[in-house]
Amino acid sequence: MRIVDLIIKKREGIELSDKEIEFIISNYVSGEIKDYQMASFLTTVVFKGMTPKEIGKFTFEMMKSGKIIDLSAINGIKVDKHSTGGVGDKTTLVVGPIIASLGVPVAKMSGRGLGHTGGTIDKLESIPGFSVELTDEQFISQVNKIKIAVIGQSDNLVPADKKLYALRDVTGNVSSIPLIASSIMSKKLATGSDAILLDVKVGNGAFMTTIEEAKKLSEQMITIGKQLNKDVRVEMTNMSRPMGKAIGNKNEVLEAIETLKGNGSKDFIELCYSASATILKQAKVTDDEKEAYKMIDEVIKNGKALEKFYEFIKYQGGDVEKLKAKDFWNPSFKLEVFAKKDGVMEITSALDFGIVASKLGAGRISKEDSIDFEAGIQINKKTNDKVKKGDLLFTLFSSKAISNELVEELEKAYTINEKEVENKIILGKME
Incomplete structure (x- = not known):
């Protein structure tokens, strides 16, 4: 069995067998299949997809590539x-x-x-x-x-x-x-x-x-x-x-x-x-x-x-x-953001809030970064809350001085409207 033949087979839209998928995962983990070969296989999957049977076997082989935790000693449905x-x-x-x-x-x-x-x-x-x-x-x-x-x-x-x-x-x-x-x-x-x-x-x-x-x-x-x-x-x-x-x-x-x-x-x-x-x-x-x-x-x-x-x-x-102590969370610096007009709050971008929180020190940009546990953002006005000019909207916290540029970055993540917007939390359930 050769990985090149399996790449071609997948490219032609033919379903891979259980043994072929087992061969791909085990040989990639062991180093027999090289990164450039696996990259070619993954690109083929991106364009050609996988059948439900292939996905199930692919997942199973990945799962058993390392340690599997046995929880049978725990009573009840885990x-x-x-x-x-x-x-x-x-x-x-x-x-x-x-x-x-x-x-x-x-x-x-x-x-x-x-x-x-x-x-x-x-x-x-x-x-x-x-x-x-x-x-x-x-x-x-x-x-x-x-x-x-x-x-x-x-x-x-x-x-x-x-x-x-x-x-x-x-x-x-x-x-x-x-x-x-x-x-x-x-x-x-x-x-x-x-x-x-x-x-x-x-x-x-x-x-x-x-x-x-x-x-x-x-x-x-x-x-x-x-x-x-x-x-x-x-x-x-x-x-x-x-x-x-x-x-x-x-x-x-x-x-x-x-x-x-x-x-x-x-x-x-x-x-x-x-x-x-x-x-x-x-x-x-x-x-x-x-x-x-x-x-x-x-x-x-x-x-x-x-x-x-x-x-x-x-x-x-x-x-x-x-x-439980009052000083459990005790950041050294804070910067408050106030409303510039009356209206109704709408937060439009979780992504921008997350990025600003990371820049404050609450998250990692790379895996090696350390985290400032004191850093973060408190949201005082949520979507559809009524807002008056001068109201406190958000507070930024950190163990280091906070740049006003972060406030400017947050400004693109919310708007103050004239009326409320739809704000569903649970978008659907499947089983």
């Missing part, structure tokens, strides 16, 4: 939630404790942020003492004891995806639904959960900019899940605007806490409740949406979800007292 990346997306910090407080085991592996999107692991590491590194035994034991653990992605998890993603990035082969779907699903499936909720972000702050693209990706990922006997469901959510009122790390942790107290912003509460309800159905706690919402409401109102959050932080070494 659930995981994955977001395709957004601005102000601290959903895991709220949904995880809600679900765990209702007795559903949450065994989650999360990533760091890169570019304009924030990472769950970065937010958790902003809490003094919190450790994202647990052995498999510690991870399983913690989920069995308190129903939730969140760890960083292991270096030996899905090495095929690491190699392929790096190659796709530098050869212009990122925008392919089959390749995106197999990349996401190989990592999720390798972490061993029984049920996976995928939050597919749509809009200018997301990788999928249109609902049509998001539906195609969602269909592919659900199909992969079915082929590998996993319950995979999708919620497509709006990422044309930042989620919630905080963008950053420490300030997003604080917003998550406020949301668990019942004081979250309307859009973020809607996202968290919807995701939690879907997961409760996947975990077979209830098959009734209204009942699920009642259960979520109850653990917010009686404080059990917040209690679970603090327990989870403490179990992974986080200093809960420092987290």
Whole structure:
């Protein structure tokens, strides 16, 4: 078997066999197939696509290219939630404790942020003492004891995806639904959960900019899940605007806490409740949406979800007292942005807010960059809020002096209108 023959076969639109796909992945990971050959194969896939059978096998071979976590020792239906990346997306910090407080085991592996999107692991590491590194035994034991653990992605998890993603990035082969779907699903499936909720972000702050693209990706990922006997469901959510009122790390942790107290912003509460309800159905706690919402409401109102959050932080070494202290988030510099006229706020670009937050120090431009946990943006006026001239719109925070140029960059990301605009949060659900 030769890779050149398989490239030609794929180019001619002939479906590859299971053995041929296994040959491609295993030989690329071992180095037998060179980058220039694999780049040619990936380019062919971008133009010719893949059949559902090919995508399923491609994902499976990527998944088993490295370590697969065995969660069979965890009691119950293990659930995981994955977001395709957004601005102000601290959903895991709220949904995880809600679900765990209702007795559903949450065994989650999360990533760091890169570019304009924030990472769950970065937010958790902003809490003094919190450790994202647990052995498999510690991870399983913690989920069995308190129903939730969140760890960083292991270096030996899905090495095929690491190699392929790096190659796709530098050869212009990122925008392919089959390749995106197999990349996401190989990592999720390798972490061993029984049920996976995928939050597919749509809009200018997301990788999928249109609902049509998001539906195609969602269909592919659900199909992969079915082929590998996993319950995979999708919620497509709006990422044309930042989620919630905080963008950053420490300030997003604080917003998550406020949301668990019942004081979250309307859009973020809607996202968290919807995701939690879907997961409760996947975990077979209830098959009734209204009942699920009642259960979520109850653990917010009686404080059990917040209690679970603090327990989870403490179990992974986080200093809960420092987290609760008034000076937990204590940036040295701030710059306020005020309204220049009366009207109704419309935030038009999550992407620009994410980029400005990164430039303040809240995110990474390259993987080697360190993060300023104090940096970020607080949004005082959300889309469709009434605004009067002189009202505080946003506050920029950092540990270093803040340039007025960043305020100018933000000016292209919002407008003040005469009337309200449509602002749907949940754009669609698929299963």
